[in-house]
Amino acid sequence: MAVIPVEHGLMLATVLFSIGLLGLLVRRNILYMLMSVEIMLNAAGLAFIVAGARWSQPDGQIMFMIILTMAAAEVAVALALVLRFYRQFQTLDTDAANTMRG
Amino acid sequence: MNTALINMAMQTTLAAIEPRTIAQRAAESAHENLWITAGYFLAAIVGVALLLSFLGMALIYIERKVAAAFQCRIGPNRVGPWGLLQTVADTLKLVFKEDFVPQMADRTLHMIAPFLALLVPVVLLALIPYSPALQVADLNIGILFITAIGGFGVMGILIAGWSSNNKWSMIGAMRAGAQIISYELSATLALLVVVLFSGTMSLTGIVQSQEDGWWIWRGHAAGLCAFIIYLVASTAELNRTPFDIPEGESELTAGFHTEYSGLRFAFFFLAEFINMFTVSALTATLFLGGWMPFHIGDWTSFNSAMDAIPPSIWFLGKVTAIIFVIMWFRWTFPRLRVDQLMHLEWKVLLPIGFANLFIAAIIVLANAYPYPVAGQ
Amino acid sequence: MNYVFYIAAAVAVFSTLMAITRANAVHALLYMITSLLSSSLIFFVLGAPYIAALQAIVYAGAIMVLFVFIIMMLNQGPASTEQERVWISGKTWVGPTMLCAVLLAELIWIVRGDPAWLPGKTIIHPKDVSKALYGPYILVIELASMLLTAGLVGAYHLGRREPERREGES
Numbered sequence: 116m117a118v119i120p121v122e123h124g125l126m127l128a129t130v131l132f133s134i135g136l137l138g139l140l141v142r143r144n145i146l147y148m149l150m151s152v153e154i155m156l157n158a159a160g161l162a163f164i165v166a167g168a169r170w171s172q173p174d175g176q177i178m179f180m181i182i183l184t185m186a187a188a189e190v191a192v193a194l195a196l197v198l199r200f201y202r203q204f205q206t207l208d209t210d211a212a213n214t215m216r217g
Numbered sequence: 218m219n220t221a222l223i224n225m226a227m228q229t230t231l232a233a234i235e236p237r238t239i240a241q242r243a244a245e246s247a248h249e250n251l252w253i254t255a256g257y258f259l260a261a262i263v264g265v266a267l268l269l270s271f272l273g274m275a276l277i278y279i280e281r282k283v284a285a286a287f288q289c290r291i292g293p294n295r296v297g298p299w300g301l302l303q304t305v306a307d308t309l310k311l312v313f314k315e316d317f318v319p320q321m322a323d324r325t326l327h328m329i330a331p332f333l334a335l336l337v338p339v340v341l342l343a344l345i346p347y348s349p350a351l352q353v354a355d356l357n358i359g360i361l362f363i364t365a366i367g368g369f370g371v372m373g374i375l376i377a378g379w380s381s382n383n384k385w386s387m388i389g390a391m392r393a394g395a396q397i398i399s400y401e402l403s404a405t406l407a408l409l410v411v412v413l414f415s416g417t418m419s420l421t422g423i424v425q426s427q428e429d430g431w432w433i434w435r436g437h438a439a440g441l442c443a444f445i446i447y448l449v450a451s452t453a454e455l456n457r458t459p460f461d462i463p464e465g466e467s468e469l470t471a472g473f474h475t476e477y478s479g480l481r482f483a484f485f486f487l488a489e490f491i492n493m494f495t496v497s498a499l500t501a502t503l504f505l506g507g508w509m510p511f512h513i514g515d516w517t518s519f520n521s522a523m524d525a526i527p528p529s530i531w532f533l534g535k536v537t538a539i540i541f542v543i544m545w546f547r548w549t550f551p552r553l554r555v556d557q558l559m560h561l562e563w564k565v566l567l568p569i570g571f572a573n574l575f576i577a578a579i580i581v582l583a584n585a586y587p588y589p590v591a592g593q
Numbered sequence: 594m595n596y597v598f599y600i601a602a603a604v605a606v607f608s609t610l611m612a613i614t615r616a617n618a619v620h621a622l623l624y625m626i627t628s629l630l631s632s633s634l635i636f637f638v639l640g641a642p643y644i645a646a647l648q649a650i651v652y653a654g655a656i657m658v659l660f661v662f663i664i665m666m667l668n669q670g671p672a673s674t675e676q677e678r679v680w681i682s683g684k685t686w687v688g689p690t691m692l693c694a695v696l697l698a699e700l701i702w703i704v705r706g707d708p709a710w711l712p713g714k715t716i717i718h719p720k721d722v723s724k725a726l727y728g729p730y731i732l733v734i735e736l737a738s739m740l741l742t743a744g745l746v747g748a749y750h751l752g753r754r755e756p757e758r759r760e761g762e763s
Binding site: 135171188197 | 599602605609612613618625628629632635636639641644648655656659660663664667669686690692693694696700701704705715721722724730733737740743747748749751752
């Protein structure tokens with residue numbers, strides 16, 4: 116198996132997290148924003164796995180499973196919301212939803 | 218005891234032919250000579266490629282002959298002896314056809330999709346234990362890996378349907394996606410029953426756990442129930458009749474591969490048949506004992522006669538039987554409607570699958586197998 | 594095996610970058626699937642085969658297919674790709690990139706210099722994970738199941754098509 120410095124694993128996680136954040140900030144389409152959130156969640160999970168491997172304990176993997184469950188539930192609800200959003204505004208531009216009682 | 222002697226004899230023969238997978242051998246040789254490792258890789262690749270082409274030819278021929286027999290026809294009989302070369306002729310025809318890409322299609326994705334569709338069953342071929350000595354790789358997370366890879370088959374189909382930029386392709390792909398994802402749940406639940414029984418996720422381990430009886434009857438009704446659920450669910454995952462609404466000719470021309478021609482169409486066709494083989498092989502491995510010969514309790518002479526048949530022949534026989542059953546389905550059941558399809562999965566198979574898993578857990582906790590497990 | 598980690602990491606970073614910069618939604622999703630699969634490979638290399646398989650099954654196999662489904666259902670066509678291209682071009686990138694670069698620099702400064710090495714040859718098998726999961730972490734299972742139920746009910750409620758409103762009502 117691999118012998119990799121812990122910091123390289125964590126650096127990869129931070130790079131992925133930053134890219135996800137960048138996507139979230141730049142994009143206006145709600146689908147891309149959701150995808151960026153997924154990237155960030157996955158990066159956080161990667162950090163957990165690296166930490167778990169650092170101490171050879173299964174705890175990191177369990178934390179990853181919580182993230183996974185949360186991501187699955189979040190995506191189900193969020194995509195239903197996207198469908199709803201699209202039906203209401205006929206667009207995926209998040210700026211279209213800047214008024215209440217739309 | 219005579220049985221113990223036979224067991225010992227079998228174990229020594231097994232040890233003599235070194236039941237190690239090709240991946241293990243490659244890893245071992247990596248310390249000594251990298252060329253030998255490369256040789257093993259090459260052997261695995263060439264072997265899988267040969268198996269692929271042979272399976273493609275054989276299965277298409279069998280399908281035609283079986284279909285002909287069910288419809289009181291003769292089937293292919295002109296090209297070669299008994300029409301054996303018909304598939305070769307068809308393949309040649311497909312190779313020389315124009316590889317057409319629609320103008321409005323997403324070119325790159327349109328070209329990649331058939332390969333993605335074929336990739337999945339080919340990777341799965343590497344995991345199947347064909348005999349004690351013949352397996353490319355035996356992973357300790359074998360079952361999980363199969364579920365993980367199997368889930369990707371749908372990507373090829375979805376991409377093919379989307380990139381064709383054609384309504385029929387699109388509807389076909391959406392239907393295929395919904396169907397495959399839904400039925401994957403039931404199939405996985407049925408797989409979990411076997412994992413519970415055998416206590417391992419490695420495929421070779423599962424085969425070895427069936428030494429005293431195959432899981433289809435050793436697990437009481439739970440094993441049989443899981444077998445039936447798995448067979449139904451995987452037929453649905455194959456998109457074969459009676460679950461072939463993704464490519465129902467009468468409504469969607471050809472579903473997701475409407476816009477494909479030539480070699481790329483052949484890839485989809487091949488992927489479907491190789492998928493059928495892998496599903497049958499997995500069913501045989503998980504529920505029917507893989508390469509384990511058929512044994513009955515204390516019938517020593519009968520058992521030794523069964524042992525005389527080589528394991529790979531056992532495996533092939535079981536796989537052929539299941540392939541025949543799947544082909545039989547095609548000519549027995551009428552095609553389901555979309556709502557009937559979803560009804561069958563979510564309101565029939567899934568609840569039964571959950572109840573079955575629960576019962577299986579109780580059986581395992583009570584250790585109530587009809588035959589005692591050898592190791593315990 | 595070290596090379597596997599670094600190659601997979603490079604693929605992950607590259608495909609994630611591509612995913613957030615594509616104008617075509619399906620292309621972006623495919624890049625994202627590549628990224629998730631390469632992080633699955635990284636998990637495998639780090640000795641977490643169970644999580645690697647879960648990542649492929651749940652993330653790449655189920656969540657991403659859901660995304661593909663939604664994109665295909667909305668099926669926006671070339672016009673939206675053009676719109677997207679206008680939105681993501683030019684100055685939009687300047688501010689966020691600088692902010693993210695600052696964040697990245699800070700994070701790397703924090704994680705830098707940990708002298709520890711990931712221990713070789715420790716693979717945490719699914720069995721160990723399950724034992725921990727059904728032992729001290731049993732509450733996690735309950736939490737996850739509640740979360741999933743909530744997600745299921747929420748998705749069903751939100752996704753349900755409401756009966757058509759008549760004229761005059763609003």
